[in-house]
Amino acid sequence: MSFSGSGRFLHSHLPSHIFCQIVGGVISPLLANIALDGIEDIHNSVRYADDMVFILKPNDNATKVLTKVEEFLAARGLNVKASKTKLVASTDGFDFLGWNFRVQQNGKFRSIPSEENYKAFQAKVKHVVNNSNYGAKVKAEKLAPIIRGWRNYHRYCKMDGARFSLWFTRERAWKVFCKETKLNRYQVDALIDKAFPSVPYAENHHVNVKGDKSPFDGDINYWSKRNSDKYDGATAKTLKKQHHTCGQCGLLFNGEERVHLHHIDGNHNNWKPSNLAAIHESCHDYLHMSKGASQDYRELDAPKGARPELNERGEG
Secondary structure, three states, X not given: OEOOOOOEEEEEEOOOHHHHHHHOOOOHHXXXXXXXXXXXXXXXXXXXXXXXXXXXXXXXXXXXXHHXXXXXXXXXXXXXXXXXXXXXXXXXXXXXXXXXXXXXXXXXXXXEEOHHHHHHHHHHHHHHHOOOOOOHHHHHHHHHHHHHHHHHHOOOOOOOHHHHOOHHHHHHHHHHHOOOOOOOHHHHHHHHHHHOOOOOOOOOOOOOOOOOOOOOOOOHHHHHHHHHOOEOHHHHHHHHHOOOEOOOOOOEOOOOOOEEEEEOOOXXXXXXXXXXXXXXXHHHHHXXXXXXXXXXXXXXXXXXXXXXXOOOXXXX
16 A cells, blocks of 8 residues: 655544543543544544544645634534644654554555554563463463464554564563473473464555445445454354354354354364354353353454454553
């Protein structure tokens, strides 16, 4: 994807903290969406809750756009948060939802994890690796979802190079694991592979939502297939084989429930395609209800995190 290097971005953080003070941070994004509905009609823009970016062409008047935004907010008793509103050139880049976007001098668009997001992620990993209360096996189990989640969230960024491929982080963890006298180097290698699961990335290969599609438009076939694309590995292959329908009830996946991977014969070491079924979370609970504790029989799915949640930016 290429853009003109002369473009500009007006990045603004709108005042959702007003809602937080009233009812708390959990519902504040919802209230922000209600209060700010229609603000995107002012100018070409991208908004996620109270975080918004206006995309300006060389001849666009940034001051005029900002004035319209201020008028829009004033009518609702709100105002722009000046300390987090800035005008930047596309070649300088800006942070948005845990990513850093910029346009290179050659016009090529680049997106990488933001510095703040990367530091927060490293702090999480460091907390686990340096925790003396955990053995290497426990550390590997705790690191795997953190690493997989971070890589999935940034799977459409430029993730090569020693930093974002986590080469140094992996090397540090390997040295710490090696200090356990009960483990030989081959066991350590296996634990490191488990702790740092690989996730394929494809820079700028985002799949946009078609036209005016909405999750509430009733097009279950479209959204079922799109939501199925959030999964990878064995889950993705099984979903495709089942034509994006539940292997238990036969209904389409509508995105309201997570997809669970069920081992038909009950053997969780049998990963043959014929032994796997992608089913609704509720269907999985029903299947194992007679066994007393369905949690013991659940297989973790592998969502790609194609759409960001507020608590998935690596900051919590």
